[in-house]
Amino acid sequence: MHFREPAQCAGVLANENPFASSQIEKLAFRFPPGVDWETLLKRMESQGWCASIVGGNGSGKTTLLEQLVPYLEAHGFKPAFFRLTSEASMRDKERLPEKLREVRKPGFILLDGAEQLSTRHWLSVRAAASQAAGFVVTVHRTSRLPVVLELETNAELLDDLVVELTGGKLPDHEAGTILHRHRGNVREALRELYDRWAG
Amino acid sequence: MLWESDGAPETAEVRLLWFTRGKGTEDGAVVATEIFSNPLAGDTRQFRFQLPEAPYSYNGKLIAITWAVELVIQPGNHFQRVTFIMGPDGEEVRLPANSSAGEASLP
Numbered sequence: 001m002h003f004r005e006p007a008q009c010a011g012v013l014a015n016e017n018p019f020a021s022s023q024i025e026k027l028a029f030r031f032p033p034g035v036d037w038e039t040l041l042k043r044m045e046s047q048g049w050c051a052s053i054v055g056g057n058g059s060g061k062t063t064l065l066e067q068l069v070p071y072l073e074a075h076g077f078k079p080a081f082f083r084l085t086s087e088a089s090m091r092d093k094e095r096l097p098e099k100l101r102e103v104r105k106p107g108f109i110l111l112d113g114a115e116q117l118s119t120r121h122w123l124s125v126r127a128a129a130s131q132a133a134g135f136v137v138t139v140h141r142t143s144r145l146p147v148v149l150e151l152e153t154n155a156e157l158l159d160d161l162v163v164e165l166t167g168g169k170l171p172d173h174e175a176g177t178i179l180h181r182h183r184g185n186v187r188e189a190l191r192e193l194y195d196r197w198a199g
Numbered sequence: 200m201l202w203e204s205d206g207a208p209e210t211a212e213v214r215l216l217w218f219t220r221g222k223g224t225e226d227g228a229v230v231a232t233e234i235f236s237n238p239l240a241g242d243t244r245q246f247r248f249q250l251p252e253a254p255y256s257y258n259g260k261l262i263a264i265t266w267a268v269e270l271v272i273q274p275g276n277h278f279q280r281v282t283f284i285m286g287p288d289g290e291e292v293r294l295p296a297n298s299s300a301g302e303a304s305l306p
Contacts, residue, residue: 014221014263022220194222198260 011199018165019194024187027164029064030157035149037071043148049108049134054142055151058185061138064151065110068136077108077133084113093121097128108134115140153184161186162193200270201243202279208272211238215248216269221262238272255286259294 014020031040044051055061062083069079080103082096093116103109109129114137117125122144129135137145155176162170170178175189182188200213212234218227233246248268257264269280286292 011260013258013260015258015265017221017260019222020220021223022225191222198222 012197017194017197019190023165024190029060029067040149047146051136051148052145053138053149054147056184058187059151059153062112065112072108077106079108079110081110084116088116097124100128103132105133107132111137153186155179158189203241207240208238210273211235212271213246214269217264217266219262219264250285256284256291258291
């Protein structure tokens, strides 16, 4: 089965576009070969539930963190999700330690976007998180906390996602071309595919 | 509206809402809520909502606006949603085929 190009679809409306954000949010996280949820949780436990997940923009870090929640709940934790984006204000960063201090065991802190924190802010955040049962962050580069998973994107991943979303396969090498254009950012690659389907 | 559950729910309510679908992050709002008192495990209830003037149901290339009524039962956050169209003559708003993002206007 092959990918239906927009010319074949005559432009698809939002409710029918397979690359709508609501459809992308339903995609299950894809682990690298040899890793699954159980492996990840064991790695986190071996680090005292204090760890980092590393990956570039659009590599799936946020998706992974969101989908980690029920697995942590099954382990008796109460996940508390915090997110810092590139638009986070200085005030958001200054207030973050105060919010994190409220998370006590079995509360488990998941902090998405820790790379947004300066060293000064990070030290405050790290101290504030000490009362929680666990502290897992996402970052762009290795640093600060032990790495339990490093995410990389590739053409095979994009191909796989397209098959799940559309039932069809991209033409040969197309996934690599699109991903290269977006510097490995799968999120942006999927947004380009949205536009192609919308016509 | 009717439902069947394993035991009597703690709460049951029906919501009138709209939400967006499309390229960007979803948005939406619950416009009205009706709470059913003393819900039974198997129950049938009537409800009535006054629809607001906007937004109309819309299905474009970048975004769609969908209206729905949704039954929510607790505990367990069980819900069932039924969509419907709100618009002139019961149809979705559609922009003319040659309109661009900066020139869109309703027919």
